[in-house]
Amino acid sequence: MEDFSLDMRTLNFIMILFSVIYCIGLLLFQIAQKPIEGLTLFSFSIFLIGSGPFLLSFRGIIPDYLSIVSSNMLIVLGFHLTLYSLSIFRGYSTRFSQLSSILLLVVLACFIYFTYYDPSIRIRIVTISLFLAFVTLSTAFVTIKGKNEDLPLAVRMMALPFVAYSVFMAVRAVLAINEAEIADFMQAKLVHQLTFLFSIVLIVAMSFSMLWLINARLLRANEHLLHQDPLTKLQNRRALNDTIWHFQHKAQYAPVSIIMSDVDNFKSINDQYGHLVGDDVIQIVANTTQHKLSDSAAAFRLGGDEIMILIPSCTLIEAEVWANQLRQTLSGVTLATQPELQLTVSFGIALLSPTKNWQESVEKADKALYQSKRNGRNTVSIVA
Template identity: 50%
Template sequence: MDSFSLDIRTLNFIIILFSCIYSIGLLCYQRSQKEIPGLQLFALSLLFIGIGPFFLGMRGTTPDWFSIVLANTIIMFGFQLVLHSLCIFRNCSLRYTYFTYTCIPITLSLFYYFTHVSPSIKARIIVISVFLAITTLLSAFTTLKGRHKDLKIAIWMMSTSFFLYGSFMTLRVAWTLYSEELHNFMYAELIHQLTFLFSIILVVAISFSMLWMINARLVNSIYDLSRRDPLTQLYNRYALERKLPDLINEINKVHPLSIIMVDIDNFKSINDLHGHLTGDEVIKRIAQIITAHTRNTDSAYRFGGDEILITLPKTDINLARAIAESLRKKISAYTLIEGNNLPMTSSFGVASLSEGEDWEHLVSRADQALYQAKQMGRNTVVTCSENPTLSAIYHASHHQHKAYEEAL
């Protein structure tokens, strides 16, 4: 390995430069954007990873406790903060950081011992390599196991970078164990020189991966905003027109699909008598009730104006009617306080997908049932049978309502 050599001082300077640039850049980015959990701590960790080698480069001009003990402690603490920040950023349990935090005082004591009591460069290399191997391998695991839905390719790039670095540190430990004692670290073997090169690659790779994941989150956020109604936070008509056809195509003959069309009763009168702000509050309140009292598999969309459409996968017409009746009761039990009690009621049209039917006809039949509910006095649930000309008022029976409650 001596046939090829790298300049450790130059590589050390590059680590300092890259770490500090990425750290400052990410800190400035954090200040200019909505706060991203874990990003500021990640930026600070890069700063520590850069400061450590800076102090390390002062070997020979400063006391050993400063250029060896403190410098390596700062580097270890920087890698520890990387792990901690990724647990926050990727929404992973912090218990993975507890063990490595307890290792820092132990490694600090070992560094002091092998610097001032029984000096040994070889022992110090083994101590820091073991710590870095543990923290980077845990960082790789945390990146993969995080619960936040980030861009997969960026996740794999970051976790792979940590895994390769941790594997190299493990190899470095094994190599050092069977090597002779070093007398001058700046002229160490190639494997120790490669540590600086791989550290540069790691800093660049994880910083780029972090920016990649943040950018993907922003893109997803913009896309989600395009599919959300800003008033109710329900999905909008744009999202419905893209989701419902796919849902119908995916539905199996064994699994029925039903929809509910909801319309607020006397909504125009509410706007005329109490103002549009009150009308907005009514829509928001009803949207909240629907969201709170539907299943996780159901989806609610603001269809237009005061109409809301609810999709019910794997739900037959009987259970769909029970759900609609339950929602009707929940809504009519609320009043919006605006000087006086303002009663809120809604009408419901229910339809179930027929074999070979497209989504336009399904929505049309639910809309027809809703229209009949309005004609029959409002605050009513009406179902539309497979024959578009036939409809029936639903009077919820006890066992159907119980079936719905169990489904929730």
């Protein structure tokens, strides 16, 4: 195995090439899309990770402060920014990044000392390896523990190469401690040569995973828009069709109430005040309704001024009390642009059947709503 050797300068060239390509690609993606927190720093970190080895390959040609100190500091700074950017991207505390910032100064001091005052390639390898082992393991941790909702498989795929790289760096540090002083880094043992190969793999893996995570976020956002009414931000009919089974399943164990509501004399409001005011009325009703909902309940805009509400573990009597509270709240609402407008809303209530066609249950709630209209509006009716 010792006879096997890698061309480190070639690996360095490949690394900077990959770094530039992925950095530019991610930055262009950031420009073309809605800005994503942490992505710009993440792109720049990839470039730095590739730039360090590139300078390192000119050792003996350019001054030591560039080929040794600056090159290695670019590498550790790149990994530090990767940790910081992923902490932001995944919504995790930056405390690991703060500790990494302190360690950066320690690494810089070690490299200056062991380059100019007590030259030792071996100690420099141990220093940077231990730092990278800590930072990459921390990066894997914040990636897994981040609070932002991301595709779980993509999150694990992002974290895995960092864990593997951390283990490799820890092993490299142990081996370097126990080996003799290294005369020429470019002719060092295979384990040190493999560092560049593994770094290339890490750059490719984390760039691919980042694109996967971003794409999953965009797909989820598009899916959310497909299920959201653009005016009220309530869920729409598509969302109702996709989630009604969930409420029917709950109805097998506890009552689920359906509440239908619409604004009284809404056509007259549109005719008298205009459709923009009509939209304002719908938004106020939707916002007030959403504000009063529990976490387990859901509201759907079915069209026009009609809103359907599903409340799990709620009897007809409890639903009537809730609807009356909402009705009274809405009766006291006024529009800033049309303070003279008296807003009232009617409600109809029924129970969701756990076995029958759910549309039959909705028809019962509609029937109750029509009964409220016949009873003079601004009332709550029940059809059992």
